[in-house]
Amino acid sequence: MKRSTPNPRRRLLVALAGTMLTAPGLPRAATRIVLDAARTNADATRGYIDLPGFAASRKNTGIAVHAIDDTSLLDAVKDAGFSFVRADLFWEAVDTPHGWDFSRYDTLVAELSERGLGALFILGGIHRVHSPNRPPTTPAQLAAFRRYVFNAAQRYKGKPVRFEVWNEQDHKTYWHGEPSPVAYRNVLKLAVQAVKAADPDAIVATGGVQQVNRTFIRAVGDIASPAQPAPDAVSVHPYRQTEPETVFADYAALRRDLSSYRRPPQIWATEWSYPSYGYNYVADIGDGHSSVARARQANYAVRLLLANWISQIGLTSYYDIRDDGRDRTNMEHNFGLLDADDAPLPAYIAVRRLFAFTADAVRARYFLDPDARYVVLKLSAARATKYALWCYGDGNAISVDLSRLPAGATVTNMYGAALDAGNRRRLDVPEARGPVFITIEA
Incomplete structure (x- = not known):
């Protein structure tokens, strides 16, 4: 059935907050990335590129x-x-x-x-x-x-x-x-x-x-x-x-x-x-x-x-x-x-x-920041929106703000083990951790 308004759990954005955080335990300042469950789809303004293949x-x-x-x-x-x-x-x-x-x-x-x-x-x-x-x-x-x-x-x-x-x-x-x-x-x-x-x-x-x-x-x-x-x-x-x-x-x-x-x-x-x-x-x-x-x-x-x-x-x-x-x-x-x-x-x-x-x-898009050296892959499935996020370059790190995601969102490491962002709802992702996978069910 066609919906008159987008489902907020399906219309997630990735935004670069524009600030640099120094997180405890990270080797260098970490680029902050916000995953936002806002109703407005800002994929185009964030520079996502479609991947039909x-x-x-x-x-x-x-x-x-x-x-x-x-x-x-x-x-x-x-x-x-x-x-x-x-x-x-x-x-x-x-x-x-x-x-x-x-x-x-x-x-x-x-x-x-x-x-x-x-x-x-x-x-x-x-x-x-x-x-x-x-x-x-x-x-x-x-x-x-x-x-x-x-x-x-x-x-x-x-x-x-x-x-x-x-x-x-x-x-x-x-x-x-x-x-x-x-x-x-x-x-x-x-x-x-x-x-x-x-x-x-x-x-x-x-x-x-x-x-x-x-x-x-x-x-x-x-x-x-x-x-x-x-x-x-x-x-x-x-x-x-x-x-x-x-x-x-x-x-x-x-x-x-x-x-x-x-x-x-x-x-x-x-x-x-x-x-x-x-x-x-x-x-x-x-x-x-x-x-x-x-x-x-x-x-x-x-x-x-x-x-x-x-x-x-x-x-x-x-x-x-x-x-x-x-x-x-x-x-x-x-x-x-x-x-x-x-x-x-x-x-x-x-x-x-x-x-x-x-x-x-069923659909894939990605955003790559060559200066901050991180990649966000966004996948659309029939009943979920998924993200894979990682950074590259020795000593690099990103900090992912999860505070705006629905309570049911799951976050795992590349092996499938659950990750706990703690009360801050912010996850530090150094290059050594590898890709982090996030799933938001519809």
């Missing part, structure tokens, strides 16, 4: 899985809230001396389908017979690679499977030779042709470059022509030593580059996360198994996903589901959401909470 970006979020035969990992992927797994579909693994053998991947796709999950397969790798110790570059090698790509796309036609062409082709270790935009362009052209010939509805992206390597992406260029189909997306791996929010500028710059393409592709972030050891943000700890390091990792994991969804990235693949080992001082052993024994880490719990909190959003 937020829900789709959130939905297209998956995670890397190395041990694809371990169904317990697939259960964990589903439980956390991800929608697909990213895995290598190695050329040599399926193009065998005894003929084509996709049985291992058939089993994976079937197991994923049982759980309502899809797959993102990386097409690539050297082949000891067709292209030993080097990427395909000769006509014969390229023809063999094309057969492999065609057969893979044909095999999974009609399945919830998407493809990437190679992985980090801008690095000599993964390209298996000196990186060459020209050589990769040749591989990309024939691979996209093969995928679309096998299944015109299949979705295929470029391989993910390291960080956001715009120089390499520009050198490869737009391959589209009347006779040449283009990839549906350009993939990046935006790892960085700085906080997740620095990715906003990188995505904006890449979008400007891609806007000149014949058919501008989506941006996919097919690999990104922060380990609990070996990066600047945990350099003062020196122990990847430390509870402090793992809490920081959880904070960054949630903010990473929120940054991608706010950027309306076409697809996100987190790295990865499980630690690759037990060495607390080996960076490669400390990327997982689960530890090496499959125990959920703080990042797993926080990511699962994030998916649950955002699940019912």
Whole structure:
């Protein structure tokens, strides 16, 4: 039924009070933010920006899985809230001396389908017979690679499977030779042709470059022509030593580059996360198994996903589901959401909470203050208005005034634990706390 006046619990505002508070226990002056249950909707004046692609970006979020035969990992992927797994579909693994053998991947796709999950397969790798110790570059090698790509796309036609062409082709270790935009362009052209010939509805992206390597992406260029189909997306791996929010500028710059393409592709972030050891943000700890390091990792994991969804990235693949080992001082052993024994880490719990909190959003808007370095995400659901608030930058803090919210409003940390603002009805949110979630039921 149409209401003549807005419901005050549904028409909440965020206002910057314009004053700086020095709150006890905070390392620096905290920007004060007021959540106001006034009847007037001041979203426009507060600079909120609509995010029409937020829900789709959130939905297209998956995670890397190395041990694809371990169904317990697939259960964990589903439980956390991800929608697909990213895995290598190695050329040599399926193009065998005894003929084509996709049985291992058939089993994976079937197991994923049982759980309502899809797959993102990386097409690539050297082949000891067709292209030993080097990427395909000769006509014969390229023809063999094309057969492999065609057969893979044909095999999974009609399945919830998407493809990437190679992985980090801008690095000599993964390209298996000196990186060459020209050589990769040749591989990309024939691979996209093969995928679309096998299944015109299949979705295929470029391989993910390291960080956001715009120089390499520009050198490869737009391959589209009347006779040449283009990839549906350009993939990046935006790892960085700085906080997740620095990715906003990188995505904006890449979008400007891609806007000149014949058919501008989506941006996919097919690999990104922060380990609990070996990066600047945990350099003062020196122990990847430390509870402090793992809490920081959880904070960054949630903010990473929120940054991608706010950027309306076409697809996100987190790295990865499980630690690759037990060495607390080996960076490669400390990327997982689960530890090496499959125990959920703080990042797993926080990511699962994030998916649950955002699940019912039908509209998303956000406000970002680049000077005070904080973000407010506002979500509208059928029966609630929700906020996620956080700040970024080492030592930064915000102070959230909750005094004008309805009595039934709930406030939790990023793990879902209730937070008490006390009699002041003001919540101090330092950067180290991570995002705070607020729900106001209609």
